Amino acid sequence: MNRSIQHLIVFLVLVVGGGWIIGATNLPGPWYAALQKPPFTPPNWLFPVAWTVLYVLIAVAGWRTYERVSDGAVMQVWWAQLALNFAWSPIFFTKHWMWPALAVIVVMLASIVTFVVMQWRKDRIAALLFVPYAGWVAFASVLNASLNVLN
Numbered sequence: 001m002n003r004s005i006q007h008l009i010v011f012l013v014l015v016v017g018g019g020w021i022i023g024a025t026n027l028p029g030p031w032y033a034a035l036q037k038p039p040f041t042p043p044n045w046l047f048p049v050a051w052t053v054l055y056v057l058i059a060v061a062g063w064r065t066y067e068r069v070s071d072g073a074v075m076q077v078w079w080a081q082l083a084l085n086f087a088w089s090p091i092f093f094t095k096h097w098m099w100p101a102l103a104v105i106v107v108m109l110a111s112i113v114t115f116v117v118m119q120w121r122k123d124r125i126a127a128l129l130f131v132p133y134a135g136w137v138a139f140a141s142v143l144n145a146s147l148n149v150l151n
Contacts, residue, residue, distance in 0.1 A: 015059035026089035038146040061129040084108035
């Protein structure tokens with residue numbers, strides 16, 4: 001197996017596996033079920049499906065970037081968005097810190113958009129892989145803000 005494919009597997013395991021672990025250990029639970037929700041709240045089953053697809057896209061974009069520039073600024077932005085992504089669920093679902101979670105998700109969205117802008121001319125595919133992610137996180141930011149206001 002060539003080195004590039006090994007790197008791709010590592011990225012997939014890290015991002016998808018890490019996302020699943022974070023999701024499984026920070027479940028919404030009764031606290032979230034009791035919150036007043038806006039009418040545009042998706043059904044609970046959609047979240048793990050959407051995140052699994054997004055985690056694959058995030059991993060592939062990270063792998064493509066790493067293969068080109070393993071330690072540059074764009075890779076630092078990629079790592080930052082992942083750290084923020086993995087931090088959000090424990091802050092929101094486990095700690096019930098809704099306003100700090102909103103701050104985290106807004107900074108995450110900014111880092112996702114920054115990644116897209118940084119990659120646009122250098123690796124358009126990596127940039128485009130982050131577009132659905134940006135859309136979902138923008139929606140999730142509005143959902144988080146709405147939950148904060150309603151509760």
